[in-house]
Amino acid sequence: MELADILASLFPGGHEVAVTGNLISGSGIINAIKVHVIGIAGQSPLGCEGALILAGHVLEITRKGSAAPILVLIDSSSQRMSRRDELLGLSECLAHLAKTLLLAGAQGHRTIGLLYGGSAAGAFIATALATGTLVALPGAHPAVMDLPSMARVTKLPIEVLKAKAEKTPVFAPGLENLAQTGAIHAVWNPDQSLAEQFLALLAEQTGGDARDRLGEGRGGRPKAASIAQRVEKEASHA
Secondary structure, X not given: OOHHHHHHHHOXXXXXXXXXXXXXXXXXXXXXXXXXXXXXXXXXXXXXXXXXXXXXXXXXXXXXXXXXXXXXXXXXXXEOOOHHHHHOOHHHHHHHHHHHHHHHHHOOOOEEEEEOOEEEHHHHHHOOOOOOEEEEOOOOEEEOOOHHHHHHHHOOOHHHHHHHHHHOHHHOOOHHHHHHOOOOOEEOOOOOOHHHHHHXXXXXXXXXXXXXXXXXHOOOOOOHHHHHHXXXXXXXXX
């Protein structure tokens, strides 16, 4: 599903969303609800400038004092792999973007990520995983870390990691595996109105971050929820 088709389905009455240098920004109205939109298009990498521009949009939204939802549309590669970006502090810029989304959530904005293409590594963490709820469209292909990169970091043979990935979703990239771990809340149906699916998601009571509980229920992350509960219990008695 192309970006233009996604925007048309989300905002059948029209919108003011533009793409500038592969960065998405603007807003639209869904059933009288104003929705702020930011994101990345065109499978582009996320560098320092892009991360700071997107963070600036989020901070500007939070300064307006409303509780309008923020939709983050994502079709990126990974963070920009350049010496220049690393020297400029790319990790800090990505962290800044993630923190602005967390700030928006803390101030009452529903932050919803819609993964419609690819995303990986730092770009994925700073955008998709930093939203309060992440959904995806069929054909999306996320990866926190691909298996060849994981092999270099862990020093494990790629064959060992491939075998683990077949049995344990946390080792495996891809839409189905990320959904099984609970990182992706739901996969939307592109043949139905995205506006209606967005409104249905808004109507759901979040009850905090439910990704660990989703992962437990789907069998993709059986221990995270119980460990988190134990940590919270121990911390409350400290």
